[in-house]
Amino acid sequence: MARILVVDEQPSVCMHVSEILRDLGHEVTSEHTGEDALRLCRAIEFDVVLVDLERESMKSADLLKVIHHECSETRVVIMSAGGSIEAAVDAMRLGAHDYLRKPTSRERLTEVMATCERGRTTELPAEGVARDPLRTASESGMVGRSRAIRELMEMVEKIARTDSSVLITGETGTGKELVGRAIHRLSPRVDKVFSAINSAAFPETLLESELFGHRRGAFTGASNNKKGIFEHAHGGTVFLDEVADMPASMQVKLLRFLQTGEIRPVGSESTRYVDVRLVAASNKPLEEEVAAGRFREDLYYRLAVIPIHVPPLRERVEDIAVLADHFIKTFAKKLGKRIDGLDPKALDVLMAHDWPGNIRQLENSIERGAALCRDHMIRVEDMPIRLREASLVREGETIQSLQVMERAHILATLERVGWNRKQAAELLQISTTTLWRRLKEFGIEGQPGREPTPQGFAGATPFAGDR
Ligand SMILES: Nc1ncnc2c1ncn2[C@@H]1O[C@H](COP(=O)(O)OP(=O)(O)OP(=O)(O)O)[C@@H](O)[C@H]1O
Ligand SMILES: [Mg+2]
CATH class of the missing domain: 3.40.50.300 (P-loop containing nucleotide triphosphate hydrolases)
Structure with a gap:
């Protein structure tokens, strides 16, 4: 059962949708204006908010923004009578989870609720479905898990x-x-x-x-x-x-x-x-x-x-290790060399760097490392001098550098245990709560799509890998 808010200017729509949802076993509240909906969203944490996108008076864009920022666990589903793919894309751009054409059906509502629970979208308007066998961005070569x-x-x-x-x-x-x-x-x-x-x-x-x-x-x-x-x-x-x-x-x-x-x-x-x-x-x-x-x-x-x-790499450090891995495989193959991976210290260096040249710079660094490495491991000495120097300068210097070191060390540890926070906390010899606090301070996210919470850590769900 989910706690749902239906927001539509038209009482008849609210009633129709609410009735079906109640019948499906959910707890449903409805509102007719954006302002009232906003107030309610701030007071009660809904699992799902269904909102009409097209009414001016709804201020649905504002509502979406607030929900996105303040209630990160709440899924928003946009309802619209237009049904154009542009409207759907607009909705997704505003952070909506799924899109519903009005008038809607019991089947479609069931489906949407299921995707809200699973956390993935099913349907967009059906125009022009790709013939291509590729369906996901990762199949097309994009790597990352932030x-x-x-x-x-x-x-x-x-x-x-x-x-x-x-x-x-x-x-x-x-x-x-x-x-x-x-x-x-x-x-x-x-x-x-x-x-x-x-x-x-x-x-x-x-x-x-x-x-x-x-x-x-x-x-x-x-x-x-x-x-x-x-x-x-x-x-x-x-x-x-x-x-x-x-x-x-x-x-x-x-x-x-x-x-x-x-x-x-x-x-x-x-x-x-x-x-x-x-x-x-x-x-x-x-x-x-x-x-x-x-x-x-x-x-x-x-x-x-x-x-x-496309955000810079320093704002998505969680991607550094998977990208490095991806490039190691690519270059190992190209060079016809067996490379097992990165030495933990080398990973620390990568994690501490701020990557002004972003992924291209990381790619070049790994290419160099792959070419130079001798015993199937890329080590610190195989890294470009700039990266090594930066991490040496940081060592033992100011408080700020210590923080950089700590952050890198925590990240590298998380990386080693597949982002299992419980194990990471044990290795780091700190409590999960301290780890949680540190990650929050460093602006590192928790479970996919959510802010980290101490409970989330105790649950220790590792990050999903590449899709
Ligand atoms: N998410 C990713 N997964 C795998 N490889 C990536 C990813 N992002 C970038 N790359 C690789 O990094 C390199 C740089 O990417 P790309 O050329 O697309 O950057 P760009 O933003 O166009 O750079 P510029 O502004 O300098 O033109 C390419 O080799 C690309 O394949
Ligand atoms: Mg380019």
């Missing part, structure tokens, strides 16, 4: 089925292109071309010809007709990298293309229609570029229909 990366992977799986433009932001080396490729590989466009182009790598005129193509004789050196990236990728996906650096005149042309779906090759009188899904990426925050007047606001909104942020 909450941030799992949420990102779920998001990628969902938006892959839509055609909306995506804007991926994140620091250098965080995996923006990998995310772009995953979106393509999980989409119905998978049989068609994925084309990546770096907007910063071409002078203005050349960029135009690269994107839209040119006619023979359009400019000096244009000795043949040439197809542009968009035409080449017809039916597929174009990954437009470093989009912030696009010159103003090209921004106008790109906007026109997004509005009309038509391209006009340089030197051509006529336009033609192409169907591509655009995924743009930027390591500068594009909003700031807009605010500074360097990037067109209208283009920004066209590109960022679905914004995705």
